[in-house]
Amino acid sequence: MTYRAYVFDVYGTLFDVYSISEKCTHYFSDKGVRISQSWRQKQLEYCFLRQIMGTYIPFHDITKDALQYVCAVEQVYITEEIITDLLQAYLKLSPFAEVKQALEMLQSETLVVFSNGSFNMLHPLLNHSRLANYFRYVVSVDEIKQYKPSPLAYQHVCNRLNMHPKQILFLSSNAWDIAGASHFGFQTAWINRAKTTMDLLSATPNYMVNDLQELIGQLT
């Protein structure tokens, strides 16, 4: 392999955020799928806006705010118990089908998790999914309170690993994350799970694949 480290985004890349939609459907019936999608969208928007405004709060709190906002807009009744249960679901997301086998094939490499998520979300998730042992480092933006796609966030990974950006392959399914990582100087692999179009943000990933297995085929 040609990289000193493989740095993985978490939400949407290793784990399927929309696996939460079942639980949303349980509570919100026909509005459940739309709420789970709006929830994710607002969660990202709130990260971006707070990064720009300089009003950081941890991802767990943003995730709760986003849920409460979406439920207010959708005019669905929600209790503290429901909120707690839905946030718990974030700790038990399903990994995508090919993830475990792909990590097995890369296990001789330096594998790293790097997320906007706070440790109180990342550690339970990695433990519950039994993927924790594949990763030598778990890096969170919460350590510096700067959200991706800020260059400050990507620099934090280089500092933690003591590596130069060009030595690192960064993998994400989120086009905005790939754009930020590419502008920063990482080598990038866009895991285009949704089979959509790359955003027009003046950045081109080094690899464009539909899942991790396809990427490994191109690496070896």
Place this chain on the structure above:
Amino acid sequence: MTYRAYVFDVYGTLFDVYSISEKCTHYFSDKGVRISQSWRQKQLEYCFLRQIMGTYIPFHDITKDALQYVCAVEQVYITEEIITDLLQAYLKLSPFAEVKQALEMLQSETLVVFSNGSFNMLHPLLNHSRLANYFRYVVSVDEIKQYKPSPLAYQHVCNRLNMHPKQILFLSSNAWDIAGASHFGFQTAWINRAKTTMDLLSATPNYMVNDLQELIGQLT
């Protein structure tokens, strides 16, 4: 009146961005309304992401990128001529119904336009709508290449007006803009045209009204 200046956001606040949906329907038929809405959403997202990544390009270029991305996702055929015509429509947006009369009532005050838009979009728009003469200053983030809701953008208005934030009432229909302006220190009026819920971004506007007439009623 109790403020030294009244600073107005432009898109969605003075002018109806969705008035563009008719032209989108002309070109994209049943997909037109959805494209016009996705176009606006992507336009904002690209501003936020480029602000975070530090890769500023002018609003006119972001607007074009957002349109081309949305058309690619929606798999609709688009020519340079259609792009040019749709971007031209941004220079001829319709003001909301009560705007002209509201500006009349405030014309003895210092009225200011402050937008993420570049001057090559703002000046034609204000001239075409015959609203230009109501405003003593037209301020664009393009002068400093920092998009709202960055504190650097709001500070630029204070510098241009040589005023303290607390002396300024900032008016916007965009909740993210109100949040950024409130965190910066402006007095804020959220023109809640969509009659929706305030985003949960740890900011509360000083006024919450449905249109400018309602605000003036509360000011006087």
